Amino acid sequence: MTTFDLLLQQTINGLSLGAMYSLLALGFTLVYGILELINFSHFNVFMIGSFVALFVLEAFGLSGQEVILTGLPLAGVLLAAFLITMVFCGGLGVLVERITLRPLRNVKGPAAMITSIGVSYILFNVILLTVGADSKNFPNPMPAIRWQIEGATLDFRVVLIWAIALLLMAALYMFVQRSRIGKAMRATAQDAEAARMMGVEVDKVIVMAFFLGSALAGAGGLIFGLYYNFTSFIIGFTAGLRAFTAAVLGGIGNVPGAMVGGVLIGLIEAMGGQFIATAWTDVIIFSILVLVLVFKPAGLFGRIAPNKS
Amino acid sequence: MTRREAALACIAVLAAAVVGPPARAADKLVKIGINLSLTGADAEGAARIRNGFMMAIDGANEGNGIPGYKIEPLILDDGTATAGQYDPAQAATNARKMVSDRDVVGALGPEMSGSGKAMAPILSQGSLAIITPTSTNPDISDPKFAQQYRPAGKPIYFRTVTTDAYQGPHMANFYADVLKVKSVYILDDSGAYGVGMADAFEKQAGKKGIKILGRDRLDPKAADYTAILTKIKSMNPDAIYYGGVSQAGVKLAKQAYDIVPKMIKGGGDGVVSPQMLTAVGNPANEGWYGTRASPHVSGDQKAQQFVDAYFRKYNIAADDYTITAYDAGLVLIDAIKRVAATGKPMTREAVRDALQTSKVPTIQGVVSFDENGDLKDRTVSVFQIQQDKSARPDDVSRQYHYIGVAPQS
Numbered sequence: 001m002t003t004f005d006l007l008l009q010q011t012i013n014g015l016s017l018g019a020m021y022s023l024l025a026l027g028f029t030l031v032y033g034i035l036e037l038i039n040f041s042h043f044n045v046f047m048i049g050s051f052v053a054l055f056v057l058e059a060f061g062l063s064g065q066e067v068i069l070t071g072l073p074l075a076g077v078l079l080a081a082f083l084i085t086m087v088f089c090g091g092l093g094v095l096v097e098r099i100t101l102r103p104l105r106n107v108k109g110p111a112a113m114i115t116s117i118g119v120s121y122i123l124f125n126v127i128l129l130t131v132g133a134d135s136k137n138f139p140n141p142m143p144a145i146r147w148q149i150e151g152a153t154l155d156f157r158v159v160l161i162w163a164i165a166l167l168l169m170a171a172l173y174m175f176v177q178r179s180r181i182g183k184a185m186r187a188t189a190q191d192a193e194a195a196r197m198m199g200v201e202v203d204k205v206i207v208m209a210f211f212l213g214s215a216l217a218g219a220g221g222l223i224f225g226l227y228y229n230f231t232s233f234i235i236g237f238t239a240g241l242r243a244f245t246a247a248v249l250g251g252i253g254n255v256p257g258a259m260v261g262g263v264l265i266g267l268i269e270a271m272g273g274q275f276i277a278t279a280w281t282d283v284i285i286f287s288i289l290v291l292v293l294v295f296k297p298a299g300l301f302g303r304i305a306p307n308k309s
Numbered sequence: 310m311t312r313r314e315a316a317l318a319c320i321a322v323l324a325a326a327v328v329g330p331p332a333r334a335a336d337k338l339v340k341i342g343i344n345l346s347l348t349g350a351d352a353e354g355a356a357r358i359r360n361g362f363m364m365a366i367d368g369a370n371e372g373n374g375i376p377g378y379k380i381e382p383l384i385l386d387d388g389t390a391t392a393g394q395y396d397p398a399q400a401a402t403n404a405r406k407m408v409s410d411r412d413v414v415g416a417l418g419p420e421m422s423g424s425g426k427a428m429a430p431i432l433s434q435g436s437l438a439i440i441t442p443t444s445t446n447p448d449i450s451d452p453k454f455a456q457q458y459r460p461a462g463k464p465i466y467f468r469t470v471t472t473d474a475y476q477g478p479h480m481a482n483f484y485a486d487v488l489k490v491k492s493v494y495i496l497d498d499s500g501a502y503g504v505g506m507a508d509a510f511e512k513q514a515g516k517k518g519i520k521i522l523g524r525d526r527l528d529p530k531a532a533d534y535t536a537i538l539t540k541i542k543s544m545n546p547d548a549i550y551y552g553g554v555s556q557a558g559v560k561l562a563k564q565a566y567d568i569v570p571k572m573i574k575g576g577g578d579g580v581v582s583p584q585m586l587t588a589v590g591n592p593a594n595e596g597w598y599g600t601r602a603s604p605h606v607s608g609d610q611k612a613q614q615f616v617d618a619y620f621r622k623y624n625i626a627a628d629d630y631t632i633t634a635y636d637a638g639l640v641l642i643d644a645i646k647r648v649a650a651t652g653k654p655m656t657r658e659a660v661r662d663a664l665q666t667s668k669v670p671t672i673q674g675v676v677s678f679d680e681n682g683d684l685k686d687r688t689v690s691v692f693q694i695q696q697d698k699s700a701r702p703d704d705v706s707r708q709y710h711y712i713g714v715a716p717q718s
Contacts, residue, residue: 001543009542013535064590128390133349135559135588155567228532229563230588232350234393234556238530273536279499279526 005151010270016158016227018266019165023220024243025250025258026172027093027213033189033253034209035105040116041096043240044123045089045214049221050231051127053085054138057225062139065229069141077141082164085222086215093214094207102203120236127233135232138225161223168219169259172212176255181208189253242269245289251299260301336379339645339655341366342407342416342437344424346395348388350556353583355420358442358634359384360623362417364615365638375646378655383413387424393530394556397501400424401431408435415439415641415660417634421554422446422473422502425466429458433465438661440467440641442634445578445602446505447474450681464682467664469633469640469673470602471687473502476577477509477552479689479715480600484548485517486716488573492520492546496537496561498529498553498579506552506577513718514550522546529557538568548573555584566593578602578630581692583703591696598693598712601629604673605690605711612672628705629690636671643669689715 001009024046031039060077061067069077100119104112145156176182181204187195188205196202224239225231246265250257265285272284292299343362345355366380385407387400400419407413408431416432416439419425425444432439448454449466451474459465484490493514497507504526511521522544525537534557541549549572551561558580565574575598585594606612606629615635619627644663648655668677677685692709700707 006539006543009539010536013533013539016535017533065593125390128348133352133388133393134584135350135556137588137590153568224532228560229590229593230559232393232556234530235532238528239532269533270536270539273525274540277525278528278534278537281531282528 001151006274008150009152010274011267012152012154012158014267014270015263016161016266017269018263019162020220020223020227020239020262021243021246021265022169022259022262023165023216023223024239025247025262026169026255027217028244028247029250029253029255029258030185030209030213032247033255034185034192034206035112037101037112037116038244039101039210039213040113040240041100041119041123042093042116042213042217043236044120044127045092045096046217046221046224046240047231047233047236048092048123048127049085049089049218050138050225050235051131051136051221052088052218053081053222053225054136054231056081056084057139057141062141064137065140067139067141068143070143074141074143078164081222082219085218089218089221090211090215093210093217096214097207097210102206124233124236131233133233135230138229138231140226140229142226157226161227164219165223168216172216173255175212181205185209242285245285248289249292249299251301251303253303254299254301257299257301261299336377337655338381338412339378339414340381340383340410340412341641342403342410342413342418342439343382343384344387344400344403344407344416344418344428344439345384345420346388346424347384347386348390349392349394350584351394351420351554351582352388354443354630355388357625357628357631358418358420360619360625361442361627361631361634362638364619364622365635365642369642374642375649378645378649380642380645381412383407383410387419387421394554395419395421395424397423397427401427404428404431404435408432408437413437414655414657415645415664417442417637417641419444421500422449422505423500425449426458426501429466430460433459433461433463436461436463436465436657436661438465438467438657438664440469440637440664442469442637443578443630444468444502445470445473445476446502447472447509448501448505450683452681463661464665464678464680465661467640467678467682468684469637469671469676470630471684471689472602473506473509473577475687475717476600476602476689477506478513478718480550480575480577480598480691481510481513481517481519482716482718483598483691484514484550484573484575485519488548490519490547490573492522493548493550494522494541494544494546495524496549496551496553497524497526498551498557499526500529500553502577502579503551503553503557506579507550508552510550510552520546527553527557527561529553532560534561534564535568538564541572542569546572548575551576551580554579555582555588558582559584559588562589562597563593573598575599581628581705581709583705585694586705586708587703591702594694595696596694598691599709600715601690601692603629603633603690604686604688604714605629605692606632606673615672626704626706632672636673636676639671640664640667640669640676643667687717689717691715
């Protein structure tokens with residue numbers, strides 16, 4: 001492999017990782033933009049998403065890597081899996097908000113954030129105790145089609161994963177920009193009090209933010225499973241922390257920022273593994289978090305947070 | 310409680326006393342501490358090992374193996390949910406629990422070297438000897454690190470397996486002599502065991518003239534190893550050697566199959582586990598080499614009897630480390646028995662000294678220890694995953710094909 005091939009291959013690796021981080025980062029950003037709350041339960045909503053997806057695929061008779069689907073059946077199964085996983089995770093996010101975070105809405109200080117850490121641990125342990133601690137083999141129904149681009153290899157499933165992630169992000173962006181409730185979300189993000197005075201139902205907006213963010217985390221969990229063909233109760237923390245870094249890098253609260261931040265973190269992880277060492281990945285990524293917070297606290301694309309003046 | 314209920318309760322207690330096991334009131338109670346990683350990624354292996362210990366303990370209790378004494382296990386778990394696998398901090402806490410219980414005269418475990426490193430200094434201060442059936446990191450019993458791991462002086466960390474000081478290097482010999490590997494890339498999983506294995510392998514591989522193209526460390530909690538595997542692909546070594554346990558191993562095997570499917574891949578006893586079979590799946594795991602730091606004994610008759618009895622009792626298949634676990638139990642019980650026979654007080658110090666002079670016939674052969682507590686027999690066995698469709702997919706003893714004894718240095 002030439003250096004060019006290597007760069008190309010690592011870019012492909014990085015983009016796949018980045019797609020996942022972006023989906024996850026969006027959940028942090030949506031909620032932060034509106035509530036100024038870092039929602040740590042998001043980590044494990046993502047993890048639960050991968051398990052829901054696993055059960056859905058198994059219910060379709062897929063297990064391990066033996067069953068390969070093509071054409072319409074593949075599209076149908078994937079569509080159903082994404083829908084069920086996203087609705088389930090969206091519902092879970094709303095439930096978390098309703099039960100644990102809404103009662104704390106008017107409590108000042110870090111109470112809500114700490115509660116979200118607690119919820120995160122509850123979700124984590126529920127899966128550990130019910131599903132077990134061992135890694136699970138995640139079905140991969142996608143055919144093993146591969147293209148050689150120069151010296152690099154591009155898998156069909158990787159392209160499919162990128163396409164799905166892009167589609168979801170584009171849909172979210174359009175929703176936030178164009179739809180009525182999207183506009184209400186942006187209005188609430190700018191100034192919750194004024195939005196309320198203009199007749200925006202802030203509670204509804206918050207529920208929507210949790211639903212969308214958690215649904216995307218669920219999609220991220222499914223994509224994680226399809227890409228790595230495994231899942232385990234432990235996957236939420238590392239991916240979640242890196243996605244959080246991506247959200248901060250892009251400017252927390254900023255939707256396009258989270259997408260770009262996710263891709264950047266994915267690329268940094270891949271290139272760091274190539275040119276420095278995999279062992280240093282966390283050092284590199286979290287140094288970026290610190291540097292961003294110190295020198296450009298608003299992130300690359302500007303932070304958007306509720307106006308509390 | 311009404312009078313009627315109280316009467317019923319009395320009857321129940323009396324009935325239990327009559328029907329229950331015959332109480333041997335005269336027997337003195339001794340406890341054996343057991344520490345394993347019963348929660349987390351290595352739980353399956355831990356359960357097998359615990360069963361192996363319990364076969365030995367139950368055997369002694371039922372057969373009145375130590376006249377005048379009854380053995381009670383004190384089972385502790387060093388796996389935690391936050392670590393997702395063994396947690397050295399929890400292992401240290403468990404070691405303190407054992408030491409503070411005066412009835413505990415000997416201990417069995419731990420499964421993991423990372424736990425062993427945390428426990429050893431505490432056990433040493435408490436003069437409590439432990440026999441591990443699986444943990445193979447050499448530092449714990451190495452006199453060079455005596456200050457750290459046995460501050461009180463005498464060896465307390467005994468093993469019924471050999472150490473990575475042999476497991477890693479013997480596998481390097483196997484790579485060089487049998488597989489004719491000329492260049493290798495080495496990975497570890499950042500744990501005490503994994504790093505030690507990879508270090509020991511690296512040193513001997515260098516001596517055997519294998520070119521070391523690089524060395525990197527995997528984060529067992531991270532999911533993505535494609536970056537490092539792509540780097541390895543570009544360097545094109547003949548083989549990969551991985552020092553570590555299954556949490557990172559599962560992901561490594563899956564992704565390596567996508568990126569470097571034809572490369573020779575192998576590791577130590579950390580990759581000989583049901584997880585490598587079920588969570589990785591065939592064909593991704595096909596051809597992986599692994600080692601065990603013990604002789605492969607499933608062939609002979611004594612071993613077969615044990616394996617059958619074990620299956621009848623627990624309904625899961627025993628493997629080589631179930632046997633080393635059973636053997637560890639036998640060796641500790643033998644030491645307690647010898648102390649009991651002298652009529653001297655049953656103390657930890659006496660049990661430790663008795664262990665040092667052990668010469669116990671077990672399934673794997675006669676177990677005796679060198680001056681550091683290491684097993685005198687240094688056999689390392691090599692296995693390879695070769696799918697056997699007629700057996701259960703998670704059956705370690707059938708899906709891993711015995712290749713032979715790794716060449717000794």
